[in-house]
Every structure is written in structure tokens, then in C-alpha cells.
Amino acid sequence: MRTNYCGLIDTQYLDQIVTLQGWVHRRRDHGGVIFIDLRDREGLVQVVVDPDTKEAFETADKLRNEFVVQIQGKVRHRPEGTTNSNLISGQIEVLAKAIEILNPSVTPPFMMDDDNLSENTRLLHRVLDLRRPEMQRNLRLRYKVALLVRNYLDSAGFIDIETPMLTRSTPEGARDYLVPSRVHPGQFFALPQSPQLFKQLLMVAGFDRYYQITKCFRDEDLRADRQPEFTQIDLETSFLDEEQIMDITESMAVHVFKEAIGVDLGQFPRMTYDDAMFYYGSDKPDLRVSLKFAELTDVMKDVPFKVFSGAANMDGGRVVGLRIPGGAALSRSEIDTYTQFVSIYGAKGLAYIKINDKTQLNDTGLQSPIVKNLTEASLAAIIERTGAENGDLIFFGADKAKVVNEAIGALRIKIGHEKGEAGGYFVKAWRPLWVVDFPMFEHDEDGDRWVACHHPFTSPKPGHEDWLTSNPGACRARAYDMVLNGWEIGGGSVRIHSAEVQSKVFDALKIGPEEAQNKFGFLLDNLKFGAPPHGGLAFGLDRLVTLMTGAESIRDVIAFPKTQRAQCLLTNAPNEVDEKQLREVGIRLRQKAETTA
Amino acid sequence: MRTNYCGLIDTQYLDQIVTLQGWVHRRRDHGGVIFIDLRDREGLVQVVVDPDTKEAFETADKLRNEFVVQIQGKVRHRPEGTTNSNLISGQIEVLAKAIEILNPSVTPPFMMDDDNLSENTRLLHRVLDLRRPEMQRNLRLRYKVALLVRNYLDSAGFIDIETPMLTRSTPEGARDYLVPSRVHPGQFFALPQSPQLFKQLLMVAGFDRYYQITKCFRDEDLRADRQPEFTQIDLETSFLDEEQIMDITESMAVHVFKEAIGVDLGQFPRMTYDDAMFYYGSDKPDLRVSLKFAELTDVMKDVPFKVFSGAANMDGGRVVGLRIPGGAALSRSEIDTYTQFVSIYGAKGLAYIKINDKTQLNDTGLQSPIVKNLTEASLAAIIERTGAENGDLIFFGADKAKVVNEAIGALRIKIGHEKGEAGGYFVKAWRPLWVVDFPMFEHDEDGDRWVACHHPFTSPKPGHEDWLTSNPGACRARAYDMVLNGWEIGGGSVRIHSAEVQSKVFDALKIGPEEAQNKFGFLLDNLKFGAPPHGGLAFGLDRLVTLMTGAESIRDVIAFPKTQRAQCLLTNAPNEVDEKQLREVGIRLRQKAETTA
Numbered sequence A, B: 001m002r003t004n005y006c007g008l009i010d011t012q013y014l015d016q017i018v019t020l021q022g023w024v025h026r027r028r029d030h031g032g033v034i035f036i037d038l039r040d041r042e043g044l045v046q047v048v049v050d051p052d053t054k055e056a057f058e059t060a061d062k063l064r065n066e067f068v069v070q071i072q073g074k075v076r077h078r079p080e081g082t083t084n085s086n087l088i089s090g091q092i093e094v095l096a097k098a099i100e101i102l103n104p105s106v107t108p109p110f111m112m113d114d115d116n117l118s119e120n121t122r123l124l125h126r127v128l129d130l131r132r133p134e135m136q137r138n139l140r141l142r143y144k145v146a147l148l149v150r151n152y153l154d155s156a157g158f159i160d161i162e163t164p165m166l167t168r169s170t171p172e173g174a175r176d177y178l179v180p181s182r183v184h185p186g187q188f189f190a191l192p193q194s195p196q197l198f199k200q201l202l203m204v205a206g207f208d209r210y211y212q213i214t215k216c217f218r219d220e221d222l223r224a225d226r227q228p229e230f231t232q233i234d235l236e237t238s239f240l241d242e243e244q245i246m247d248i249t250e251s252m253a254v255h256v257f258k259e260a261i262g263v264d265l266g267q268f269p270r271m272t273y274d275d276a277m278f279y280y281g282s283d284k285p286d287l288r289v290s291l292k293f294a295e296l297t298d299v300m301k302d303v304p305f306k307v308f309s310g311a312a313n314m315d316g317g318r319v320v321g322l323r324i325p326g327g328a329a330l331s332r333s334e335i336d337t338y339t340q341f342v343s344i345y346g347a348k349g350l351a352y353i354k355i356n357d358k359t360q361l362n363d364t365g366l367q368s369p370i371v372k373n374l375t376e377a378s379l380a381a382i383i384e385r386t387g388a389e390n391g392d393l394i395f396f397g398a399d400k401a402k403v404v405n406e407a408i409g410a411l412r413i414k415i416g417h418e419k420g421e422a423g424g425y426f427v428k429a430w431r432p433l434w435v436v437d438f439p440m441f442e443h444d445e446d447g448d449r450w451v452a453c454h455h456p457f458t459s460p461k462p463g464h465e466d467w468l469t470s471n472p473g474a475c476r477a478r479a480y481d482m483v484l485n486g487w488e489i490g491g492g493s494v495r496i497h498s499a500e501v502q503s504k505v506f507d508a509l510k511i512g513p514e515e516a517q518n519k520f521g522f523l524l525d526n527l528k529f530g531a532p533p534h535g536g537l538a539f540g541l542d543r544l545v546t547l548m549t550g551a552e553s554i555r556d557v558i559a560f561p562k563t564q565r566a567q568c569l570l571t572n573a574p575n576e577v578d579e580k581q582l583r584e585v586g587i588r589l590r591q592k593a594e595t596t597a
Helices: A054-062 A119-124 A133-155 A196-204 A242-261 A273-280 A306-313 A332-343 A376-386 A401-423 A499-508 A513-527 A541-549 A579-584 A591-596 B054-062 B119-124 B133-155 B196-204 B242-261 B273-280 B306-313 B332-343 B376-386 B401-423 B499-508 B513-527 B541-549 B579-584 B591-596
Strands: A017-030 A033-040 A043-049 A068-077 A092-103 A178-180 A188-190 A209-217 A229-238 A270-272 A293-295 A317-324 A352-355 A393-400 A432-436 A441-444 A449-452 A479-484 A487-494 A534-540 A587-589 B017-030 B033-040 B043-049 B068-077 B092-103 B178-180 B188-190 B209-217 B229-238 B270-272 B293-295 B317-324 B352-355 B393-400 B432-436 B441-444 B449-452 B479-484 B487-494 B534-540 B587-589
Touching: A017 A043, A017 A092, A033 A054, A033 A068, A043 A054, A054 A092, A133 A209, A133 A229, A133 A242, A133 A541, A133 B133, A178 B178, A196 A209, A196 A229, A196 A513, A196 A534, A229 A242, A229 A541, A242 A432, A242 A479, A242 A487, A242 A534, A242 A541, A270 A273, A273 A293, A273 A401, A273 A432, A293 A376, A306 A317, A306 A393, A317 A376, A317 A401, A332 A401, A393 A401, A479 A534, A487 A541, A499 A513, A534 A541, A579 A587, B017 B043, B017 B092, B033 B054, B033 B068, B043 B054, B054 B092, B133 B209, B133 B229, B133 B242, B133 B541, B196 B209, B196 B229, B196 B513, B196 B534, B229 B242, B229 B541, B242 B432, B242 B479, B242 B487, B242 B534, B242 B541, B270 B273, B273 B293, B273 B401, B273 B432, B293 B376, B306 B317, B306 B393, B317 B376, B317 B401, B332 B401, B393 B401, B479 B534, B487 B541, B499 B513, B534 B541, B579 B587
Parallel strands: A043 A092, A270 A432, B043 B092, B270 B432
Antiparallel strands: A017 A033, A017 A068, A033 A043, A068 A092, A178 A188, A209 A229, A229 A534, A293 A317, A317 A393, A352 A393, A432 A479, A441 A449, A479 A487, A487 A534, A587 B587, B017 B033, B017 B068, B033 B043, B068 B092, B178 B188, B209 B229, B229 B534, B293 B317, B317 B393, B352 B393, B432 B479, B441 B449, B479 B487, B487 B534
16 A cells, blocks of 8 residues: 655655555666656655665566556655755655566657657647646646635535536537437437526526536637637526626636635726727737737828728728837838738738837838828827837738737737837736626628627616617627636626516527527526526636646646547547447438538 | 525524515415515525505515515514424514515416426426425535535545546447537547546546546436436546445545435445345345345255246246245235236246245145145245245245346335335335445347446456456456445446456457457557556446435436436427538438338
8 A cells, every 4th residue: 555645755754664656757777776766646756776675676677667666665865965856755765675566568659758749649649648747737736726616616605506418409609519319310419518598597496606617519610729628617696796796706716816826816907898999909908918009090081091091981990009119129020020920810911110209200200111101190199199209119000990909909919928028018927807898799790780799698788778779789788708818718797687688689689589489498488487687607617727827728738638620639539430320310421521522 | 785595594683684585485465464485595584564664565566476576674583373493584584674576477387385296397397396495405415415525535635637528439338429520520429428438547647546527428218217418426546456445435425425414324334246146136235125035046946836946947047035024914916016016027927925834834834826836845945044934925036047136126125115114124224335246247148248247447356367268257356336225326346457458358258359449449558558556436426316315316306307208398409400500510310210210
């Protein structure tokens, strides 16, 4: 029986006999003595095997990397000059008395402390990859976060209630993962995109405060921060308004960051959606970067420069400036790189002005080919609104607002992260905020219709109900997002608890009564039986932990993730299945599509 | 803002002003005063509305059952003679000062304290059904159990690690639920039947102690205690043997029962699989019933009664007696009912003997048509081995062992529960035990091959490895089941950590190297890289909570269960989906099968 974890033995165990079980992390012979770095989940300990202990020494001689062994020995001080202050066990070593090989290992494809592995190698050999200290730390932090959340919510009266994984397909928002039914051939379950409707029904059922840490599924094209299955900390409350819900969840986030990684998030500032878009072109602004948009649309309407005046006069157009302090030092090739970068977001170019002398509103004071096509008034407004100083550079975005916001918003982040720390416009810190007062709807130009910004169950703000029909674009929602360092880590809303208001929202979304009844009848029907006012929030656990660990991808905080092609390289899933299995669930492959695709 | 939960207001709040939010459970007018039973998740409180408080009274007059209201009022003693000792709030009432209707309700289809609803009605109106105090209690107990488990396992060093829901189909054991892949047309994910392989891989990855409370999926025909999706408390440890794993999990069960429902389970007795089958015909014996089988096979080989001698001489046949104390009083029609009952399990009849005078081994002393066809020696053995006394009755089973065990095993339970308490052979109590030393394999007569009793990753007992090839039937496994009151609530084993032994087991199961590599290659490959000795256990959370609550079905401890036809009546899932959705995932319906089925 193990007496200690390797990584936790320190000087308090001096002279004790310990029994350890773990993996041979590294073995080396030195002056006729064998040294073994023995590893378990808590870390490393140095084991010394002396030739005097003959049997142990013979066994030690057979050991190779990743062999599983049991070692009994005595804890002693390391000789002077050989201590390692990076390890808890760095002051001691274990003098082996007995060694037993519990299981040998073939030679692993890489060393467990190799930090330069390709992601493909790591996912293919995920089990070995998970032995690496970094992955052990990530998954243990993930667990710690989840348990902190659970106990916090428990003390706040929340109850964990499981909602179904095999549920009803409602083709709204993202694509569903389908599960064919064997008992009802031709029919399908869907995996839940979120427990949204069920948690609302639990409020109608009177559970008052619900939470769940649960898997959700979206069959979307994957990006760095997306997985086909992801984990949500999902919660819902009755009788609370948005202020109270934000209070509870902010306190929870503060508690979790404090306990898990010792970070004090402080009080979260609030920012309206409109302000966030106005200043940062994003509804999840990274406030570590202090750069802000300067609004210029109004002053560009009459300038000769068509790119600006065209955008300024366009329906839904926008012109902004982004001041880069000290940016006049940017090289031509750097500017070219940024021009290339914003084109990813649809920007057709990247105008700029270098400020040589801001008192001279001409080609001399302001260095840029566009200066001569701008009016003096507009140049004065640029200087004033951006707050530019000599030696700065101002980038411009001019296009439809969506393109400007995305392109210049992304540029703001990119330059902020690349140059900001040296330039004084980036702080390495935690910058949480609430973004509030989201619009109820955004206009989908393709379909020429309104779509829900959050989801169709979000309540309009008090007094905005009439606009649901008269002016959907002006209607604001009781919705709120928790944003941290440019990531949306949580989002929620107060829901509609009146069947009548819910119908009006469906009307605005052009979901007819029959379609609404067919898709959401089970919610609508139940709202009529005394639904309490309710609302909630969902955190993305994967993102939250990714942020906390500083990992590059959410794949680094998930034990067995899928690739960007939605595959598990370890198990080789998805895979082909027996014809018999398909027959049992009443489906066949659409072979034509397969061979011609 | 609510100041209190309704159900928790007691005399310590006397004279305080409280604000309550909840549902009108019942309203009655009495002597010009309106009484409201207000309900929230914690229970009921009585609210009194006096005509003097005019506005509140007018609102109260409009209230109907299940309206959601906010009520402000003052806590006072109930008048003498009107207290209710069944409620925490039974000594007090709230004199309303202000009432606000938060949401009205249409008339519900049933009252929330109706305990005589059909299951169909309950599942169709599940949201209202969940308002019933019984369901509130069940789900809150379920939550309490889960949290107790989590914190117990945390303190024992276990780490919760999420394993994938979208995984690889391995058609072994039960049927998989399939999920067609859109990115890889013609390929499928499967929902996990359990995290078995992943948890073993987590041990190989060095996490040492893993647990998860997670959904598992089996597309099997449903029974009272089965659901398509069910919840497992799944755990796995490294470097521990079966004794240590049983110790930890037994302590956990004892802790959870104590804390959740105040029951002391005591120390669990151990019983070998062979003994369990010998005495109870079941590997999950209900020890509340003290009736035991008496083995009679050896003494029936030469009796004239062909039913007995035939079974006794049959390969794999068995003859047993089941003594029912005082059973001579059973009526003919009761015996007929039991005969009918055992026929469900394949028994062709149900022989019995009533004991009038056990000293007379003939038609007078022993009342039964079969007595004359039994030898005196066999009758003497029956009396001796069953321990029968005058006034008892002995039932017999004689057939293939499987039929005898199932039929007489089920009869034992049935009679034990129906007659045992009066007859002194049933105790209303908690009777846990461990069943150990399971066979590695059982013989599948249909396929004429060995199949794994537990699963193919279970380790044989030390010394039994050679029998894997020479005598699979004799091979015993390092497997153990936790059984409580006739339910298997948990099962586990020490796993195979050697790739070589694992290959031998696949050989015994006639799974060739290629098939093994194809299906389980990701496990086999990883076992070679220094897999630690490991083992674990999985509890069925649904069953555990069903037992604790005394519910009739696991459906009563699941918020949104499926029917026995694998449907959700609330959301009407599964349902038909758009052709577009099928096209996207590369499948079509097997229409022929649909229309001809």
C-alpha cells in the first residue's frame, strides 16, 4: 500500500520509511548509483538506488521510462548543492530498499516533459499527453472550479436537477445532433443545445433555484474555442430580477477566481451594449486594451474622400478612428500586415494618418495620402475625438457598421496585445465586466427578418413590450453577458413568464402560432399554469477554465476533445457502423451524396 | 423581495412582517375571511386576508388555484384549535397586508395534492406533476445524495473528469444510440453505454482516482427500473485491490445513507456468487426475506417422479425446495396464482408439499400428489434440508438451473413480500451485502460461446489466468456487486492492466486480434505504456435514490423521464425532423421498413 504521493513528500517525512507507486519519469546512472525521478499525479520525487541494496539495484537497472513501479525506501536530505527549489520534494530524496515492477512500458512516442508536441501528436496519443504535468494541472483546476461552483450554488439554495440528453429537435439557432429512434422508426431525438426550455419548466414547476453542470451539443463548424460537445454551468432562479441574478453570479465568479487561482476580480463594471459597440465595436470588449474607437461618422458626411463620405452617408454605415499612441513609429510593412489582417473581416483597406504635428492640419503635420481629401473641420474633429498627440498614428474604418466594428475591433485587440504593453495601452490583468441592455432582435439581412439576439424566451425591458410589434429594432432585452478579457464567459436573461408576451415575441420573429405551438407548445402551455417570474444565466465552463489556465485552446482543458474536424483521434470516432445497426433504427446511408460529395 | 420561504416560517418569526412569493395551493372563504394556503418549494403557509385590508381582500377574491402571488403580511399565532402539527408553519399564520398577482393560472388539470393520478397523466403534465410535494422531495433527495457523494469522493482524493458523450460505437453488450456525423457522412458517433474505457484510460494517464456522475445510454427494451438514459456514479482508482475499493465505496454508501435519510447500513456482509445462487437463485438476493433454497438435485436422481429426476439428471439441471413457514394455510387459489407467476419465468409447473406431520413420510403426513412418486429417502432429505415443520409448505423447482433460479428466486421474493411480515420471514429493514467472486464468463447457449459476465476488461482472480484458455467456466473474476434489498445498486471490478492478459480474455470470448484491435485498439495500445493496476465501481444513481425514497419506479426520481415506450410525453420526443436535417447528416429513412413494419 502506498503511504505517500511522490510529489508531496517533504522534509517532515525525514527518516520515515515510505512506499510509493508511480511512473519512472527519468532514470540516470551516476557514479555507480541509479537515480530515478518517480512521478505520480502530485509530482516528482527523486529515488536513489545504491548498489549495496542488491535486489533493488538489479530491478532498478531494468527500469525504463514510464515503467510502473512500487518503491519502498527511506526519506533523507538531498546532499548539499543538489536540492531543487521548484519541487515540494526538492529538499529530500528516497533511498530505495525494495523495488517492484508493477507493469513495464514499451518506449513512449515522446517524453512526458516535452512541451513542443504538435497538437495532432498530442490528440493521437492523448492518454500519454494527459500524463504531462500541464494537462494534469489543467484538468485538476477544472475539477476544482466545478466543485467550487457546486458548493457555492448549494449554499445559495440552488438544486442540481438533471435534464434529458435525449430530447426534442427544435431547428432554431445552431444545428442539432440527431439520434434516430429504434422504437419509433422515422423519428429522432436531438441532443440538447442547452437545457434552456427544461430549466424554465423547472421554474414553472416551483423548484425556485436550479443549476446543472452539463454537456450541450451544437453541430456547428468548429473554431478554436468551440467543441461539438461543451460544458455549461447552467442556472435559473425564480422571483429575482436581473440585478439580483447578476449579483449572485458575479459573487460566484469572484469566489471561484479567488479560491481556485487566488485572483481578486473586484467589482464588475457595467457597460451597455450600445456603449460597448460604440467604443469597442464588440459586445465582449477586452478591457485590458485601453484603445477606444473615436466616432467620426457625423463629421465625414461631406468630405471629398469617397471611402469616408460613402460610408458616412450609407444606411447603417460607420466611420471610426482608432488612435495608436506612439504609432507613428510603425513601419510600412507592419501597416501592410494590419491591412491584410482587417481584410479577413471584410475591410476593403486600412486608411491611417501619422501625427507629426497636430497643430498643422495639413500634409506636413498629418502624414497620409488621404489628408488632402479631408476637410480641415474633419481633420480637427479627428484630432480632437481621438485625443491624438504628436507621434501617434490613427487607423480608420469606414464601411457598414458591422464590417467596421469587426475589423477595427479585431485590429484594436491585435495591436493592443502586440504593442500595448510597451506602448502603455495594455495591462496584464483580469478585466471583467457586465454588458447589459442588449437589443431584443438583430436584423438578418439575408432573410430580411428579425432574429433573437439572445434567444426567443428573453424578456423585453419593462415598457418596451409595445415596440415588439411597432419597432423591434428599438426594443431592449433584460439580457446580460459576463465578459472577461474579451471572452464572453457567461450570458443570461430574465425570461418571459407570460404566455401573451411570449406570443408577441414569436410574432416579431415571424414564428406563426402553429409553428410556435408545434415547436415550443410544451413551454407555452406550461407558462399558462402560473409561471413565476424567472431568469438565469449559463457559464461556459470550458472557456472559463481555459482563461484561468492561460491555455491556448479549450481542447487543453478537456480530457478527450474532438479535433477541428470533429473527430476523436484517440478512439477514431466517428466511425462506420454495422448495416444491422442502421437497419434497427430505420435509416440508411444517403450513398449518392456520399460518393458524389 | 422575498424575506422567507413559505414552508419554513415558524414561531420564531412571530410579529415580523414577511414577504412571500408562491403559488395559491388552495383558497377558501370562511366567515367573511379569505384563507389562502400559499405554497413554495419549502412547503405551505396559511395566509389570512381580512375584509378590513380592502385592497388585499379584493385581490384575494380574484385568486384561483396555482396563481403566482406575492404577499406581504404579519406573522401571528393561529387561533387555538386550528394549529397543524404536520407543518413547520403549522403554529402560525400570516395576516395579509398587501397582495400582488405576479401571474394568473388557467385551471390546472389536477390538484397538486392529488396522489391518485395515472402515470400517463403525470408524464403528460410533468411540469405540474413536479409541483407535487412528493416529486419535490424526491428530486431534492436526489440532489442531496449527489452532493454528498461528490464531497465524500473529493475528501477521498477523487477527481471529477468529464468523458465524451459523442464517442465510438462498439457493438458489444447493449445496443448503442447512434449519432450521424455531418462532417464525416456515413460515419456515426455513439452515445456512451458507460465511461468504462475512458475511465480506464484516465488511470493509464495517471489521474489515480477518478469519478463522474454522468449520463449513460442503452437502447434496450425498457422495464420498470430502466430508462434509455440513466445516471451513473462512476469511479475508478489506481493501485488499489478489490478489498480497498470495496472499503471505500462501502464507506461512501454508509455515509450517504446516514446523511441523506438517517439510516445506518452497518457493515456489509460478503457472499460469494456461488452461495448467492445456491441459497437464493439470484446474484442480487433480497436479504430482507429469510427464505432460502434447499438444494435437492443430488437426492432426486433416482426418484420415480420424472419432473424431478429428469431435471436432476439433466446437464445443468437443478432441483430445489423452498420452505414457506406456515404455508400449509395457503389456499388452492393462492397456489394457482403462484403457479401462474412462476410460469412467467419459464417454469412448467409448481410442485408443492404441505407438511401435516413431518414424522410420517407418506400421503398422510405429507399432503401432495407427488409424494407417492418420491422415495422415502428423498422425502427425508426434503424435510431435513428445508428444515420444514408441521404446518409449513414446500414449493419445488425442477428444470434447467437458470429456470429454477429465476422462477423460484422470484417466487421467494413475491411470497416473502406478500406473506413474510406476518409469517416472520420478512424484515422491513435495509439489508446491504457484497456479492463477490463472480464467474469470468457465462455460457451463451444460443451462440455456443462464452460471454463476459461483467465486461471483457475484468481481471481474473490471481491464479485463474491459465483457466482463461483451459477452463473458462471455472475462472473467477475480481468483480463485486453492491446489493441492497434485492437491487444491484453498484457493480465493479479490478481491471486487467496487462495487454497480454487482456488478449487472453479476448481469445476466450472469441474476439480475434483484428476485431479486438479494431474495437478496443485504443485501450490495448495504451495498456502497453505502463498501465497501473486499477479498478473501480459504478453505482446506479436512479436506483439508489428510488430505493431511498421508496418510489415505485425510477421514473419518480427523474425530472423528465421517458415512458416505457421510450418517449417524452411532455415534449413529444422523439419526433419527425426536416428532410434538410437528414440530408445534412447523410442519411435517409428506410421507408420500406417503415411502411411494411
